[in-house]
Amino acid sequence: MTRITVACLDMAGTTVLDDGTVIEAFTSAIAAQNLPAAACEQAMTDVRSTMGQSKIEVFRRILGDERAAQQANEAFEDHYAAAVRAGQVGAMPGAVEVFKACRDAGIRVCLATGFSPVTRDAIIAELGWAELIDLALSPADAGRGRPWPDLPLTALLRLHGGAVSELAVAGDTASDVESGLRAGAGMVAGVLTGASSREDLEKAGAPLLLDEITGILPHITG
Numbered sequence: 001m002t003r004i005t006v007a008c009l010d011m012a013g014t015t016v017l018d019d020g021t022v023i024e025a026f027t028s029a030i031a032a033q034n035l036p037a038a039a040c041e042q043a044m045t046d047v048r049s050t051m052g053q054s055k056i057e058v059f060r061r062i063l064g065d066e067r068a069a070q071q072a073n074e075a076f077e078d079h080y081a082a083a084v085r086a087g088q089v090g091a092m093p094g095a096v097e098v099f100k101a102c103r104d105a106g107i108r109v110c111l112a113t114g115f116s117p118v119t120r121d122a123i124i125a126e127l128g129w130a131e132l133i134d135l136a137l138s139p140a141d142a143g144r145g146r147p148w149p150d151l152p153l154t155a156l157l158r159l160h161g162g163a164v165s166e167l168a169v170a171g172d173t174a175s176d177v178e179s180g181l182r183a184g185a186g187m188v189a190g191v192l193t194g195a196s197s198r199e200d201l202e203k204a205g206a207p208l209l210l211d212e213i214t215g216i217l218p219h220i221t222g
Helices: 021-031 037-049 055-063 066-085 095-104 117-127 150-158 174-183 198-203 213-220
Strands: 006-010 108-112 135-137 167-171 187-191 208-210
Touching: 006 150, 006 213, 021 037, 021 066, 037 055, 055 066, 066 117, 095 108, 095 213, 108 150, 117 135, 135 150, 150 167, 150 174, 167 174, 167 213, 174 187, 174 198, 187 213, 198 208, 208 213
Parallel strands: 006 108, 006 167, 108 135, 167 187, 187 208
Antiparallel strands: none
């Protein structure tokens, strides 16, 4: 196995203990659009099937109108930011240990997310992770969000990794898995602590399934 030099890890549901806050924020944002009940129900079904993807892109697909999508995205970000300030977002058990073990092994760590940079950075600041990671990326930084390969490939480039075989990608959604596979990452793992079920991750083609993020360490640090 090629030595891993860059680990691109998802945030909410993988390294960040979300406890349903993302869904609550989506529910609040969709409800504010005053859609008919059936449309709201369909929108939340679409939300659940696209967890891990760029939030603004999800709203654009659901609402079909740029102004409404921007308003919904702002409502989502406001709701989630309030949850962060209220201490409702925490570190997934073992996440800090994973960051430290990776750094000790010479593996550079990127946190990737579908959140906006402002929300992402607020979470990192709240958890005190700024000094524990090497890079944090949102779709706005990479071009496209998941399931496209832009986030992990941008992490590899910015952190001066070598071949894509040196890249490890881990996340809790089918979109995370698809993104890693499209990037040609040397290791792609689905993590069973978040939005997607084992069946969802297997259907997405996850080569490796982990009960929690700490399970990644034997596969990337040796």
